[in-house]
Amino acid sequence: MAADANxxxxxxxxxxxxxxxxxxxxxADDADTVDVPHPAFEPYARETVPQAAVGSPGKxxxxxxxxxATSGGTTLVHDYATVPFxxxxxxxxxxxxxxxxxxxxxxxxxxAQGDRHEVTVEVGADAVAHVSTGSSTxxxxxxxxxxxxxxxxxxxxxxxxDYAPEPTILHADARYAEEFSxxxxxxxxxxxxxxxxxxxxxxxxxxxxxxxxxxxxATGPDGPLFADATHLTPAESDPTAPGxxxxxxVYGAAFVVAPDRDAAALSDTLHDAVAGGADGDAxxxxxxxxxxxxxxxxxxxxxxxxxxxxxxxxxxxxxxxxVGAPAPAGRKY
Numbered sequence: 001m002a003a004d005a006n007x008x009x010x011x012x013x014x015x016x017x018x019x020x021x022x023x024x025x026x027x028a029d030d031a032d033t034v035d036v037p038h039p040a041f042e043p044y045a046r047e048t049v050p051q052a053a054v055g056s057p058g059k060x061x062x063x064x065x066x067x068x069a070t071s072g073g074t075t076l077v078h079d080y081a082t083v084p085f086x087x088x089x090x091x092x093x094x095x096x097x098x099x100x101x102x103x104x105x106x107x108x109x110x111x112a113q114g115d116r117h118e119v120t121v122e123v124g125a126d127a128v129a130h131v132s133t134g135s136s137t138x139x140x141x142x143x144x145x146x147x148x149x150x151x152x153x154x155x156x157x158x159x160x161x162d163y164a165p166e167p168t169i170l171h172a173d174a175r176y177a178e179e180f181s182x183x184x185x186x187x188x189x190x191x192x193x194x195x196x197x198x199x200x201x202x203x204x205x206x207x208x209x210x211x212x213x214x215x216x217x218a219t220g221p222d223g224p225l226f227a228d229a230t231h232l233t234p235a236e237s238d239p240t241a242p243g244x245x246x247x248x249x250v251y252g253a254a255f256v257v258a259p260d261r262d263a264a265a266l267s268d269t270l271h272d273a274v275a276g277g278a279d280g281d282a283x284x285x286x287x288x289x290x291x292x293x294x295x296x297x298x299x300x301x302x303x304x305x306x307x308x309x310x311x312x313x314x315x316x317x318x319x320x321x322x323v324g325a326p327a328p329a330g331r332k333y
Contacts, residue, residue: 037148037177038213038231044146044175049114054145061085061117065131067100068124069159074100076129084108084117096325099128104165110138111176117149121163125156125185130328133165136197136304139174142210146175153181155188160323164315167195167250167304172208182218184225187260189294189322192216193311195252196230197304198239206249207234218293220259225293228255248283248300252307256318257294264288266321267295273317274299274310284310 036042052059063085066078076090079102086105093101111117123129139147155161163180170176182190194214199205212232218225230251232239239245256270267288274284274297284299295318299310316327 037179037215040211040231040233041146041148041175041177041213044144044211047144049145051112052114054114054116059114059116061115063104063117063119065102065120065129066122066124067127067129069098069126073098074127074129076100076102084111084115085119093328094128094130094325095328096128096323099130099325101130101132101328103132103134105134106137110140110171111147111149112140113142113147113175114145115147117147119149119151121151121153121161123153123155123159123161123188126158127156128160128323130162130164132163136166137168139168139170139176139209141171141173142175143173146177146211148176149178151178151180153190153192154183155185155190157185158187159185160188161190161192162315162319162327163190164193164254167197167252167308169197170199170209170212172199172205174209175211176209177211177213178215180214180216182216182255182257184218184220184257184259186221189256189258189261191254191256191315191318191322193252193254193315195250195304195307195311197250198232198234201249201303207232207239209234216253216255218255218257220293224291225257225259226290228253228296245300248302250301250304250307252299252311254297254311254314254318255289255294256297256314256322257289258322259291259293261294261322263292263294266318269321270295270297270314270317273313282306282310284314286314 036045061084062082064080068077081087084106091101198207214230217227267286271286282301286295286297297314299307301307319327
């Protein structure tokens with residue numbers, strides 16, 4: 001497939017074994033350095049937002065979810081949400097008999113310049129949880145600053161988490177940075193997926209966003225497992241070049257993190273599930289993650305639905321291997 005996980009650290013896709021910072025080392029000697037996810041975002045961070053300043057009400061969204069195993073199955077024991085996040089309780093949606101599901105909703109029109117969002121999901125020992133969003137995340141056009149999201153996930157011993165939000169759509173001139181941090185206890189597993197759409201494709205808007213950075217890091221009981229990054233800047237480097245996205249527009253990745261399983265065997269199983277799958281419009285494959293952490297599945301296509309279908313096939317196979325139950329159905333209504 002066109003997306004290569006071994007590109008330069010500041011290039012489109014990069015996977016590291018040691019959880020390094022992918023070229024984002026802060027200059028500690030510069031007293032004016034601001035807290036940013038990558039040096040390329042520092043000029044944006046210095047720009048004031050004319051409508052509402054960074055940190056003002058409605059700009060710093062916060063979501064907290066905590067799941068625990070109980071005698072009646074997994075239960076959401078703590079939740080806290082501020083705008084733009086909204087919860088309507090849990091759903092009996094998971095095929096796993098002990099699984100619990102939460103769909104996160106948003107009453108806003110999307111992610112705006114200056115927004116800073118924090119999501120924390122904790123899954124206790126032996127609990128099984130599935131967290132997704134009710135609709136795509138629309139990152140609006142920007143003239144000042146940038147938008148960022150930090151997602152912190154943790155899974156206790158013997159627990160399992162599926163974190164599979166709907167696609168992220170990058171509108172023209174969007175500047176967006178998202179970071180996913182996953183920590184697993186012994187015997188825990190997780191599937192973390194993400195799909196990025198480079199514009200409003202129906203109106204022929206493609207790769208008109210300014211900058212997109214996505215990082216995923218995972219740690220286990222013995223320390224760092226892997227770090228993966230996708231960094232796209234269409235004005236500086238053509239994302240349609242061979243070895244990046246090539247002829248395709250939509251990119252998606254699913255990280256099946258299970259350090260206590262046979263990564264080689266799991267990689268073969270997931271590759272069979274996606275390579276040359278039912279939908280021939282997708283280009284997808286699976287490869288082992290460093291340190292025996294699990295498997296990375298990547299997919300490319302011209303439509304978000306095609307990429308989602310490929311990743312769902314991998315997710316379904318992985319879930320049957322990890323928890324003995326299929327993945328929830330793709331439809332949410």
